Amino acid sequence: MESLTNTIKSVPLNHYILLCSIIFSIGVMGVLLRRNAIIIFMSIELMLNSVNLLLTAFSVYHGDASGQVFVFFVMALAAAEVAVGLAIIVMIYRNTNSVDTNVLNRLKW
Amino acid sequence: MGIRYFVNINMNTFYFIAFLSIFFSILVITAKNPVHSILYLVLTFFTxxxxxxxxxxxxxxxVNFIVYMGAILVLFLYTLMLINLNKDSEPVKSNMVKIAAVLGGGCLLVVLVGCLKQVGVADPVVLKDPGLGLVQNLGKVLFNEFLLPFEISSLLLLSAMVGAVLLATKDPKPKSV
Known part of the structure; x- marks a missing residue:
């Protein structure tokens, strides 16, 4: 473990922020790009995960364990969110026979 | 002795893994087949x-390994196979919308990086306390400072479970009035 902890000493915090911003932007692109509801959902998971990684990096940077506890809560929330979201997707599929988000335009004005 | 050579970890490991994360997450949103998309997401979470x-x-x-890769992605995979999508039923967007989406995401990235340039925190991430992320330390914080949120999150999970079952079960036949 010593060699592992020494490794990180040379990576600047900047690069963690950059990595997480790139992955967050890829998640946003995924939401805008795809019409399959499940893949939109997966992009949201990608965004959540990038934020988790950044929280952990900041937690290590400041030497404060609260950040990692927040990540734990975010994971619990993500699990709940996925359960409800996938149930909604299954219900939509049962009613409209597709998971294309363009079919769901009833609320459009 | 042998393991020293095997785990020859240096700074470049981070950049290699970071490259892999970005590569696989791009594959997640570009893969045509939804099942491939999920498998790439598994790889992303592994990185x-x-x-x-x-x-x-x-x-x-x-926790990331067990909850994300083990539970959440299996749930995704099951739902996908329940719905039985394949490449033919995959909806396609027009090129115009695709370009607009990539531009929008790119603008967000530019804004974020611009903010980063303004802040300019270039200090290296140094782990002062090696026991920071261990279960012992986190458990102490979780059950002292964050005890109430922890208990409330159990309520959240319970309500999510009930809600999911309620939503996903078939509606019974409408009652005759």
């Missing part, structure tokens, strides 16, 4: 687990 290990956040690495 995140490696990131956590590099940060010495061992508890989070294990």
């Amino acid at each position: 995140f687990t490696v990131h956590y290990i590099l940060l010495n956040a061992q508890f989070l690495a294990v």
